[in-house]
Amino acid sequence: MPKTISQGFNKLRENLEITYLQETTVSTRQNNVREAVEKEIIVLNSFLTGSYKRSTMIAPLSDADIDIFVVLHPQYYSNINSPSYLLDKVKFILKKTYPNTPKISRNGQAVTINFSEFQVDVVPAFCRQGGGYLIPNSVLVEWISTDPKKHIEIWSAANTSHNYKLVPLIKMIKGWNKKHGRLLNSFHLENLVIQILNNVQISDFPSGVRYIFDKARERVKLPVIDPAGYGGNIAAYLNKQNQIDHVVNKFETAYTAARQAEILAEYGKIEEAYKQWRIIFDNYFPTYGIS
Numbered sequence: 001m002p003k004t005i006s007q008g009f010n011k012l013r014e015n016l017e018i019t020y021l022q023e024t025t026v027s028t029r030q031n032n033v034r035e036a037v038e039k040e041i042i043v044l045n046s047f048l049t050g051s052y053k054r055s056t057m058i059a060p061l062s063d064a065d066i067d068i069f070v071v072l073h074p075q076y077y078s079n080i081n082s083p084s085y086l087l088d089k090v091k092f093i094l095k096k097t098y099p100n101t102p103k104i105s106r107n108g109q110a111v112t113i114n115f116s117e118f119q120v121d122v123v124p125a126f127c128r129q130g131g132g133y134l135i136p137n138s139v140l141v142e143w144i145s146t147d148p149k150k151h152i153e154i155w156s157a158a159n160t161s162h163n164y165k166l167v168p169l170i171k172m173i174k175g176w177n178k179k180h181g182r183l184l185n186s187f188h189l190e191n192l193v194i195q196i197l198n199n200v201q202i203s204d205f206p207s208g209v210r211y212i213f214d215k216a217r218e219r220v221k222l223p224v225i226d227p228a229g230y231g232g233n234i235a236a237y238l239n240k241q242n243q244i245d246h247v248v249n250k251f252e253t254a255y256t257a258a259r260q261a262e263i264l265a266e267y268g269k270i271e272e273a274y275k276q277w278r279i280i281f282d283n284y285f286p287t288y289g290i291s
Helices: 005-016 020-040 075-079 083-097 148-161 166-179 186-196 205-219 241-266 270-284
Strands: 043-049 065-072 104-106 111-114 119-127 133-137 142-146
Touching (some): 020 043, 020 119, 083 119, 148 166, 166 186, 166 205, 186 205, 241 270
Parallel strands (some): 065 119
Antiparallel strands (some): 043 065, 119 133, 133 142
């Protein structure tokens, strides 16, 4: 039964993790999807990307997106009419393998399969001259340059430099984001946390969370450039002042609660501190004295 701040945050970390059985389900599903594409079209390479591969995915799995990158033979690039055409082609291929799965749809950059356990996003891509990959954007009718492998390398190196405390902190902030209406795009939020903690020593999780909320109040107002060097400003979707103001207010509220929790803990009022942390993390954070 958690009765210390350390025990509370250990339980928070546990509640944010997907289980081993769920990981096994993910492995089986994504392998089957990749094989389905490879049966119908020439695939040079396929691999997992996104928060699952960056180790920043949070529970529950039913709300998660598993991203599969499928690098196609360049012959298809010259044969397609548009990004939308490519996505429709991949959608048609997947429907042949999953004819009884009604929720297979094309979104901006991927084909999405809604399984009962979780969602899979299949992103078709081509190798890009000079490095990285080109992926379709059917909304803007263009090809986007990106390199998810570089993102994984950057996240891993940053986590190592923070003595493996960075990824758990990212998950905690993502848990807050989810419980408060998904204020920020997941990839944007992860980048924001990494930037805030650059050259900062993480002494413990409570102070780390409070520090992120504190600095994010101003940092969220600024552009966040894709660290792989391709994607431009990944915060561009926050294009209205009232959107930014709303997010700043939410960071302000979270910072105030985190600071109050720290003060209460300093005075030995641990149960009251738990209540403040639960304001931030909702039921991801345990109730004092209850497993």
